Structures are given as C-alpha cells and as structure tokens.
Amino acid sequence: MIRAYTIASGKGGTGKTTVTVNLGTALAQLGKETYILDADVGMANIGILLGLENVPVTLHEVLAGKAKVDEAIYDGPAGLKVVPSGISLQGFQDANPDRLREVMHDLVDRCDYLLIDAPAGISRDGVVPLAIADEVILVVNPELSSIVDALKTKILTELVGGHVQYAIINRAGKDNLDFVEKKIEKSLGVKSLGSVPEDNHVRESAAYKTPVVIKYPTSGSSRAIKRIAAEISGCE
Ligand code: ADP
Numbered sequence: 001m002i003r004a005y006t007i008a009s010g011k012g013g014t015g016k017t018t019v020t021v022n023l024g025t026a027l028a029q030l031g032k033e034t035y036i037l038d039a040d041v042g043m044a045n046i047g048i049l050l051g052l053e054n055v056p057v058t059l060h061e062v063l064a065g066k067a068k069v070d071e072a073i074y075d076g077p078a079g080l081k082v083v084p085s086g087i088s089l090q091g092f093q094d095a096n097p098d099r100l101r102e103v104m105h106d107l108v109d110r111c112d113y114l115l116i117d118a119p120a121g122i123s124r125d126g127v128v129p130l131a132i133a134d135e136v137i138l139v140v141n142p143e144l145s146s147i148v149d150a151l152k153t154k155i156l157t158e159l160v161g162g163h164v165q166y167a168i169i170n171r172a173g174k175d176n177l178d179f180v181e182k183k184i185e186k187s188l189g190v191k192s193l194g195s196v197p198e199d200n201h202v203r204e205s206a207a208y209k210t211p212v213v214i215k216y217p218t219s220g221s222s223r224a225i226k227r228i229a230a231e232i233s234g235c236e
C-alpha cells in the first residue's frame with residue numbers, strides 16, 4: 001500500500017498546499033490516520049492555512065537538529081495531524097533538507113497516509129520531497145505552462161529515484177473536462193485522480209483558517225476532493 005505521497009507541481013500557485021490540507025482532512029474524515037507535513041520550508045503555508053502559524057516548534061527546528069519530530073506534531077481538523085514549517089527566514093536557513101527523509105520515515109510508521117507539501121521549483125529543498133515519497137502526485141492547472149512544468153517535475157522526480165503515477169487537475173473550468181483530463185494524462189503519462197474546479201469557496205475558507213472540505217462541504221471543490229480521498233483510500 002502507498003502511504004507517503006508528495007504533492008508537487010513545479011510551478012508555484014497551482015494548489016499544492018490547498019490539495020495537501022484538504023485531501024489530508026478528507027482522508028482523516030474517512031477515519032484514516034493521516035499526517036500532513038509542510039516540506040515547503042522556505043515559503044511555509046500550511047500553518048497559516050490552519051491557524052498554526054504561531055506554534056513554538058516546527059519542522060524548521062526538527063530539520064535544524066534542535067527538536068524531535070514529536071514536538072512538532074499538532075492537531076488539525078477531523079483528527080488530522082499536522083507538522084507545519086516555520087515562517088522565519090532564519091529558521092529556513094538553519095533547516096537541513098537532508099533530514100527530511102528521517103522525518104518522513106518516523107511519521108510514516110505512525111499513520112495510514114502521509115501527505116508531503118512540496119515547494120515550487122527545483123532547489124535542493126524541493127528535490128528531496130520528490131525522492132523520498134512512495135508516490136508523487138502532480139497538481140496541474142489546465143494551462144500549457146503548468147503542464148510543461150509538471151512534466152519537468154516528473155522527469156526530475158524519476159532522475160532522483162522517485163515515482164510519479166498520478167495527477168490532480170486543479171482550478172479546472174466547466175467545459176471539456178473529460179477532454180482536458182485525457183489530454184493531461186496523455187501529455188504527462190500519468191493517471192488523473194480527478195479534477196477540482198475553480199471555486200471561490202477555496203479562498204473564502206482560507207480566510208477562516210479552515211479547510212474548504214469542512215467550511216463548505218457541499219461546494220464543488222469539496223466534493224471533488226472527497227471523491228479523490230475515497231479513490232485513494234479505496235472506499236468507493
Ligand atoms: P501552491 O501551494 O501550489 O503554491 P496554493 O494551494 O497556495 O498553491 O494556492 C494558490 C492560490 O490559489 C491560493 O490563494 C488558493 O486559495 C487558490 N486556489 C487553489 N485552488 C483553488 C481552486 N480550486 N479554486 C479557487 N482558488 C484556488
């Protein structure tokens with residue numbers, strides 16, 4: 001069984017953090033022991049999205065060798081467990097991304113699913129999460145530049161010994177959904193886990209520091225994410 005997924009895309013702003021937080025919450029709602037880990041150590045957003053931005057210990061301290069991972073685990077919604085990164089630049093500088101593998105192994109032993117939110121780009125801290133997960137899920141927007149960046153990320157992942165089998169299409173329009181999905185599957189050589197529509201509820205729920213799957217459970221984005229969670233956990 002696949003347990004550790006890295007959520008990646010190449011480009012910033014495609015929805016990696018949104019997918020990590022909401023898919024993690026949806027898996028937790030299904031009764032799965034789920035952890036999310038903010039491996040975007042430079043531009044940490046998970047803490048901000050879940051109201052955990054002021055916690056005393058984060059992944060930064062763990063990667064700097066100053067704290068144990070147990071000290072950086074916090075309760076999120078629906079039983080989700082959250083390991084946020086810190087928002088200080090100094091913390092980022094002190095964090096050693098090579099320690100991520102150790103942290104991942106420690107967390108994965110405790111749970112059914114571990115979702116790792118990857119940074120954009122191909123820096124060192126961006127490459128490690130691609131290499132260490134069982135599977136990488138590419139978050140792709142239905143536009144050419146996003147598809148090209150996702151393809152680069154797939155190639156890079158394979159170069160560093162990782163696996164990419166799946167994509168989630170985020171911010172999908174209403175038209176030609178099937179066609180767009182098939183085109184992305186073909187261009188990237190991956191299987192789509194589903195399309196999440198462009199949905200204002202995503203931004204609105206962020207203002208409440210609550211995942212959209214909890215704040216607006218019947219919205220289009222929530223229903224799509226819950227379907228993906230059910231597919232991943234084989235409950236459908
Ligand atoms: P990334 O982590 O890839 O940089 P984020 O998850 O932070 O991307 O999302 C970038 C922005 O897009 C955020 O403001 C988020 O609220 C918005 N967003 C993400 N997914 C959707 C969606 N399906 N519909 C509308 N807005 C979205």
Ligand code: MG
Nearest residue numbers: 016017040045
């Ligand atoms: Mg992000």
